[in-house]
Structure formats: C-alpha cells, structure tokens
Amino acid sequence: MGLIVAIDGPAGAGKSTVARAVARQLGFTEVNTGAIYRAVTLLAIEQAREEPDELQEIARTLVLQFEGALVLLDGKDVTRDLRSEAVNKKVSQVAAVPAVRTELLGLQRQLARAHPRGAVLEGRDVGTVVFPDAEVKIFLTASAQERARRRYTEMQFKTAGWVLPSITEVQASIERRDALDGSRVVAPLRPADDATVIDNTNTSLSDVVTEIVSLVRATISSYDAQRSDSRH
Ligand code: DC
Numbered sequence: 001m002g003l004i005v006a007i008d009g010p011a012g013a014g015k016s017t018v019a020r021a022v023a024r025q026l027g028f029t030e031v032n033t034g035a036i037y038r039a040v041t042l043l044a045i046e047q048a049r050e051e052p053d054e055l056q057e058i059a060r061t062l063v064l065q066f067e068g069a070l071v072l073l074d075g076k077d078v079t080r081d082l083r084s085e086a087v088n089k090k091v092s093q094v095a096a097v098p099a100v101r102t103e104l105l106g107l108q109r110q111l112a113r114a115h116p117r118g119a120v121l122e123g124r125d126v127g128t129v130v131f132p133d134a135e136v137k138i139f140l141t142a143s144a145q146e147r148a149r150r151r152y153t154e155m156q157f158k159t160a161g162w163v164l165p166s167i168t169e170v171q172a173s174i175e176r177r178d179a180l181d182g183s184r185v186v187a188p189l190r191p192a193d194d195a196t197v198i199d200n201t202n203t204s205l206s207d208v209v210t211e212i213v214s215l216v217r218a219t220i221s222s223y224d225a226q227r228s229d230s231r232h
Contacts, residue, residue: 001113002028002113002115002116002117002118002119003028003117003118003119003135003136003216003219003220004112004118004119004121004131004133004134004135004136005022005026005028005118005119005120005121005134005135005136005137005138005212005216006121006123006126006127006130006131006134006136006137006138006192006195007019007022007120007121007122007123007126007138007140007212008122008123008124008125008126008127008128008137008138008139008140008189008191008192008195009124009138009139009140009141009189010124010141010147010174010177010178010181010182010189011147011151011174011177011178011181012142012147012148012150012151012174013140013141013142013147013200014140014142014150014200014205014208015122015123015140016032016034016122017205018122018140018205018208018209018212019032019120019121019122020069021205021206021209022120022209022212022213022216023119023120025209025213026117026118026120026213026216027117028115028117028118028119028120029111029112029114029115029117029118029119029120030066030119030120030121030122031066031108031111031112031119031120031121031122032066032071032122032123033104033108033121033122033123033124033126033130034091034122034123034124035064035066035071035082036062036064036104036107036108037091037094037095037100037104038082038083038087038091039062039064039071039073039078039082040055040058040059040062040094040100040104041087041090041091041094041095042073042078042081042082042084042087043058043062043073044058044090044094045086045087045090052097052099052100053099055094055097055099055100056097056099056100056103059099059100059103059104060103062104062107063075064107066111085165088173088177089173091177092176092177092180092181092184093180095124095181095184096180096184096185096186098185098186101125101129101186101187105129105130108121108123108126108130109130109131112131121134124181124187124189125187125188125189127139127191127192127194127195128187128190128192129187132192135216135219135223136196136212136215136216136219137192137194137195137196138195138196138197138198138212138215139191139192139195139196139197139198140198140200140208141197141198141199141200142199142200142201143201144171144174144175144178145171146201147171147174148167148170148171148174149167151170151174152167152170155170196215198211198212
C-alpha cells in the first residue's frame, strides 16, 4: 500500500484545493471524502428518504466514481449537484448517522488503497478514524470569516444561474456546520493528537501546499533511510 496523507479540517479551510495540488505534485491519487457524504445526501433528497436505516441502505449501495475533478454517481456527472444549497443544508445531518459512517469506511479505504504510490484524503475524520495510522496528518483551518469569504468567492464561479446567498448567510451556514460536525457523537471534527495543525487565515494556499509536500517528502526520506539501515 502507498503512503496515506490525511487532510482534515472545517468547511471552507481550503482542503480540496490543497489536497488536489499536493496529490498532483506527489503523483498520488486524491479522495474527497466530503463528496461521498454529499452523494449519499443527494440520493436521500431525491428519493425523499431520511430514516437512519434508509440512509444506511443508500450508503451501502452507493456507486461512486471519481474522474479527475468530476464525481459520477451511478455513471452520471453530479459534481455540481453535490454543492447545491439543499445538499449543504442536509449533509451534516446525514453524516452524523453512525451507520452511514460505518458503511462508508470501506469505500474510503478502498479508493485510497487503489493507488500504488499513495493517496491524499481530505475530510473531517480521516486522521482520527478512517486512517488512524496515516503517515502524514494535517489539520487545516482558518477563521470562520476567512472561510466564508473564500466559499463566497468560489460560489460566484461555480453556481452560475443560481440565486446566490449573501456572505453573511454563507458564514452562518459554515458556522452551523462547524457546530454540527464538531459536536456529533461519532467521529466529531477534531485534530488527531499527532496531526500538524496549519492555520492558513493569513497564508496563501500555495505556501500550505509547499509545506505539506515537504512534510511528505521528509517522511518518505526517513522511511527510505530506515529501510536501508535495516538492510545493513
Ligand atoms: O468537505 P465538505 O464540505 O464537502 O463535507 C461535507 C459534509 O460531509 C461536512 O459537513 C461533514 C461531512 N463529512 C464528514 O462528516 N466526514 C468526512 N470525512 C467528510 C465530510
């Protein structure tokens, strides 16, 4: 199995952008675990199902593929639908159902292990639950105000044709999700004890990418050194 890089943190901290760039520079695959929870939520909304056992069934039978930046659900491109306000509003509720989380563990591990060199996974509990033995663990965060500002800017590009919420609404939605994700009983959002915490309120995401890539390269070098020591 390749090397696992876990990037956890709250909504809008820049995890997707950073994970994509880190994965590209290292030649690793990237797994956006939030998209998996969003896909379950989208199906739940479409099928008007919301009981825990119904949600578990959706998670168990999920057929999801990642093709570059696109997410395919049952073969259909749902990349845009996954970011709709309806999904934003409901996803934390779906992600708080313990049976849904358990059901999705296997899929997350399988997607990461499919790549021989390694994988960068971004989410909320990758370093604490999905891969507690990940070789590199990052907890990426920024102030709620800065995260709202970035999400708002991103929305201008990604949601053409939709009614845009105000920046105050975006910040309120982010803070509501932080509270829900951080207070749930199973796998709440928190840094792993051995995670490197990076607050990027005042740093550019490209500096964060450089920092993480050097951390990963240092980890690879130390493993190589240990392997060659044990041969001598
Ligand atoms: O990263 P995101 O905003 O796309 O994540 C959507 C939601 O999914 C988020 O509110 C919490 C949940 N999530 C989770 O509970 N565990 C993960 N590993 C990833 C996301």
